[in-house]
Amino acid sequence: MEINHALDWLQTTAVARTIAENDILFPWIESVHVLAFVVVVGSIAIVDLRLLGLASTDRTANRVLHDVLPYTWGAFAVAAVCGSLMFSSNAVNYAHNFFFRGKLILLALAGLNMVVFHLVGIRGIEAWGASGRTPLAAKIAGAVSLAVWMSVVVFGRWTGFTMH
């Protein structure tokens, strides 16, 4: 299969070999990955809880979004780069790992939920005002996001336990 050739090639590149053969490179990359996704998941949770009307209700949802999202995206870029480097060091095995595949699907779901919210749910966000109340579409987006991102963390941890 084409994809297996690509994965084989990926894990024989110089970068992948260096990570795989070095004793401390992988844990360092993994540590930065954990730190970055902590910021991603935590900052998204702040937005989700506001969309649900459960926290930060003294601030409009629009303000909370703009306060937090620059940190979310910055941290996501770091987590994605570190995650890709770890993946490259053992690409074939990761690609066949159930929990890693599940994590990728969950990440796609999180992205889809975000796109739908930005296209539909966010309409009239300025008019929601400063009260804690938010429309049903916003509450659904917040609840889905919270559940999916927590699942991403769980699948990520289980990937580590099933890769050896």
Add this chain to the structure above:
Amino acid sequence: MSYSIAGSLGAFCDWLDQTDLSQTIQITSWIVPAVQSVHILAITAVAVSALMIDLRLIGAFAADQPMRRVASRFLPFVWWPLLILLGTGVILIIGEPVRSLMNPIFRIKMVLLVAAIIVTGLLQYLQRRDPAFGDSAYKHRGAATAIAVLSMLLWTGIIFAGRWIAYYA
């Protein structure tokens, strides 16, 4: 003296390792990853809440809002999930006493954790004593910035140490 303390801690680890509870955690393969997952979700709430307060202190988050609003919004999300963090941490220690209690990285992590709790408590104390603490007009801007940077470094160190416990043989 230090030898006997290390010796008795080692004996404690050996005893703990043989208890029914520890054996159950060791034998049941899903318990450790499940508890670690909850542990990570709890550190996410704690560290990011602390981060938002720290970023507000250096003026990089919700700078138009008074510090006391940001503190009252996020401090409960530092303290309450910390209890979940400690509870799941204790379960992980019971399941792997030698790998944790006898591990230098684990000990560094505990020192960093105590320091982070003290810094967060100090921040809360200063903020309650002087509501202007951390605002742009606050007279000790340098102190507020130092606390914020120290807090961010400590929580980063705790997260890094948590991951490195697994790699220290």
